[in-house]
Amino acid sequence: MLTMKDIVREGHESLRIKANKVELPATEEEKVLLTKMLQFIKNSQDEEMIEKYELRSGVGLAAPQLGISKQMIAVHFTDHNDRLYSYGLFNPRIISHSVEQTYLPGGEGCLSVDRDVPGIVPRYARITVKATTLEGEDVKLRLKGYAAVVFQHEIDHLNGVMFYDHIDQNDPMTPPENAVSVDEL
């Protein structure tokens, strides 16, 4: 079982390099790891598991956060419409995106960052993601608002990008002109 001890923190090089594509079909080892990543996120939303293992309540995780430089992400969350997004994905990539941007009004954090970094993190309001699921199926996901933010945060980890890289250092709290809050999408 994965716990917070398995999560690498800021300063680890795997958070700053581009992750390698997973050759498909994925190996048994890769599938086991991705399954564990998804289970970790589910556990981190379970009150009893949180207390027992001192987990932070997570919505997504990328393999580089385990020090593993492979294109794999796990997400598990529900959006404002109670739609569940629960996926283990290999080689996820954004194939198209809106011009309009969005942001979480409270900013972002990260399981690999043990400090508060205030500031607006501009994201695309709508994205289309292509990926291969844990089950080996190719999927195309159309995402907007909060779901789009979570996927962009995780896919950024595959490219060595941290959420605070997107914060405007000169004016951290002002959203860009073409951005609306996720609550408005």
Ligand code: UDB
């Ligand atoms: C998170 N969790 O998992 F709206 F019940 C964050 C942390 C860094 C605070 C643990 C989170 O947003 N939880 C959450 C949000 C809700 C309701 C709820 C729980 N991540 C994932 C991460 O670091 N992946 O690499 C950070 C998020 C910030 C924006 C998207 C991902």
Ligand code: ZN
């Ligand atoms: Zn993160």
